[in-house]
Amino acid sequence: MNSASCRIISIDGPAGSGKSTIAKQLAQKLGFIHADSGAIYRTLTRALMDQLGPGQDPEDFGKRIGNLSESDIQNLKIEIGIENGIQVNRINGNDAGESIRTPEVTSRIKFIADTMLCREEVNRLLRQFSLKTDLVADGRDIGSVVFPETPYKFFLEASIEIRAERRKKDFIKQGNEIPLAEIIKDIQKRDEEDRNRPVGALICPKDAILIDTSTMSTEVVLGCLMSEMQLQF
Numbered sequence: 448m449n450s451a452s453c454r455i456i457s458i459d460g461p462a463g464s465g466k467s468t469i470a471k472q473l474a475q476k477l478g479f480i481h482a483d484s485g486a487i488y489r490t491l492t493r494a495l496m497d498q499l500g501p502g503q504d505p506e507d508f509g510k511r512i513g514n515l516s517e518s519d520i521q522n523l524k525i526e527i528g529i530e531n532g533i534q535v536n537r538i539n540g541n542d543a544g545e546s547i548r549t550p551e552v553t554s555r556i557k558f559i560a561d562t563m564l565c566r567e568e569v570n571r572l573l574r575q576f577s578l579k580t581d582l583v584a585d586g587r588d589i590g591s592v593v594f595p596e597t598p599y600k601f602f603l604e605a606s607i608e609i610r611a612e613r614r615k616k617d618f619i620k621q622g623n624e625i626p627l628a629e630i631i632k633d634i635q636k637r638d639e640e641d642r643n644r645p646v647g648a649l650i651c652p653k654d655a656i657l658i659d660t661s662t663m664s665t666e667v668v669l670g671c672l673m674s675e676m677q678l679q680f
């Protein structure tokens with residue numbers, strides 16, 4: 448239950464729906480902090496990979512996650528802080544930085560995201576974060592599970608082709624040329640996992656404002672969110 452006095456705007460949606468770009472820009476506009484819940488799942492995955500040692504293939508890693516206790520997770524010493532207006536994800540006091548975005552981490556997150564104990568830890572960290580500052584939090588279950596009482600709830604959607612095109616452009620910016628068909632296949636797999644996971648599955652909360660961003664620019668989506676909220680802010 449969130450007892451924070453700070454304001455929380457939740458933005459959920461599938462991979463490539465534009466939620467993190469929008470969340471980041473909306474947070475900047477409003478002077479809030481962008482809370483990236485995916486980054487917290489990544490940090491927990493990284494910390495467990497470091498603890499279990501090298502050479503764990505994803506399936507072995509998954510099996511070992513099933514045997515974790517609450518104190519094993521607490522002992523990882525994950526903290527979410529703010530530096531220069533940006534979320535910092537720390538493991539044992541050290542900034543995890545880009546080490547949370549490697550393909551090895553990405554291929555193992557599913558096991559963390561499917562495990563109740565791990566989800567509860569991420570939710571606890573997010574709620575603790577919300578006691579410090581106003582947040583624009585993006586993810587899959589922010590409006591449905593983490594902050595169900597927030598009155599500012601959005602769910603972004605877009606067609607799979609558009610989402611894949613956006614991802615392709617991001618990859619090109621990073622210097623990677625990946626065929627569109629491969630990106631579409633990957634997004635379909637992630638959608639399937641996100642929508643069908645046993646806990647914290649991706650759903651559009653009943654009281655969220657659903658926006659299909661397929662034909663909208665970032666500026667138009669932002670304008671839409673701002674005008675929806677002007678009634679309340």
Ligand code: C5P
Nearest residue numbers: 484485486488556557560586587588589
């Ligand atoms: O947002 P990002 O792609 O970095 O998230 C990584 C993964 O973390 C997602 O694919 C999903 O499996 C998981 N996740 C989740 N619930 C959230 C945010 C992310 O299960 N609220």
